[in-house]
Amino acid sequence: MERWKINLFVLWFGQFFVTSGMTMIIPFLPLYLQELGMSGDKELAFWAGIIFASNFVTSFIFQPIWGGLADRYGRKLMLLRSGFGMAIVMVCMGFAQNAWHLLLLRMLNGTISGFIPASVSLVSAGTPRKRIGFAMGMVQSGGVAGTIMGPLLGGLMADSIGFRPIFYITGGLIFTATMLAALLIKESFNREEAKSQPRVSVWSGFAKLKAIPQLPALFSVTFLIQFALLSPMPQMPLYVQDLHRSAEMLAFWAGLVGSVNGISNMIASPVLGRLGDRIGSERILGVCLIGSAIACIPQAMVTEVWQLIVSRFFLGIFMGGLLPSVNALIRKYTPEGMDSRAYSFNTSTLSLGNLIGPVTGGILAGIITIRGLFILSAVLLLLNAIWVRKTLYAKPAKGSEAADKP
Secondary structure (H helix, E strand, O other): OOOOHHHHHHHHHHHHHHHHHHHOOHHHHHHHHHHOOOOOOOHHHHHHHHHHHHHHHHHHHHHHHHHHHHHOOOHHHOOOOOOOOHHHHHHHHOOOOOOHHHHHHHHHHHHOOHHHHHHHHHHHHHHHHHHHHHHHHHHHHHHHHHHHHHHHHHHHHHHHHHHHHHHHHHHHHHHHHHHHHHOOOOOOOOHHHHHOOOOHHHHHHHHHHHOOOOOHHHHHHHHHHHHHHOOOHHHHHHHHHHHOOOOHHHHHHHHHHHHHHHHHHHHHHHHHHHHHHHHOOHHHHHHHHHHHHHHHHHHHHEEEEEEHHHHHHHHHHOOOHHHHHHHHHHHOOOOOOOOOHHHHHHHHHHHHHHHHHHHHHHHHHHHHHHHHHHHHHHHHHHHHHHHHHHHOOOOOOOOOOOOOOO
């Protein structure tokens, strides 16, 4: 098997283990806080919210720092640092004695995280250019599969073995993924050459990347993906309740609505990534942005749960082509030696979307209702499609590194 395929296979499992481990705690986080001695619905909702969000806050801040170090010392080193660090922190969460312990550990977890952008950067650097779309689609499908399976497995295990052992199992999964990477991943990286390059601060690196017009447009796609997906989620169970008009099997239907777009995303990502290798990732990105916008509109007009499920299934198909295309195009437009930093900035925008999406959605839902949120998401995605169309076909400045990159 070719080396890039071995790396891709290992990193697919790495993405799956890490994302499933990180999302296992979602179904029982408020219940775990109750076990730690907290009571009162308002207090539980407040602490569950800030504990969940704290990981994204510190991740947003520190991702570019780790990306700069990856460009200087190697992507595999940063992947191992993140993986082993997160495994230790996750096990420590199982020993938490109060909400403050859990909050601080979640913040630490976000601080040392970076497995996913390091994986994407490793795949990008080692994959032949003609297969980059397929490879990015495969990596995406591994992460989405973990996101789907994590809450399901977490909920099942919480009922059978309790809350604390799940953190130990999660730490073990992340440790296993990192050990596989340590033993099987091979990286072609000239550390001495990288060290000889001038040091670039986080802000200077961002300014350099921002000057390439295509990259801010691509980063905005990542943010809007998370916004469009997550802004309606806090209100989704109530929306399903209104459509279902019955308490019977309400939890099942709400769970299916929440996961169906992930299922279609996982299936579509490698297919659309491979298609991007044939006809161009720019075309796939444009079509999928418009398709995602169109798929948001029926969700505002449905009258039955099955109609919402169908609409979200098609939304997942189009969104399955967005991140792989974005990652493939980031490689295309990023100057040599700054790939890891660019992917880290992209992950920061993803964390920002994870953080702002549910909060903004909760506020706006009270003003324009959840149906209005779907229309707003459609408008933002269409505007983003226009921005991407104008910038991706703009010629890089003459003599710039992006222009000279083959």
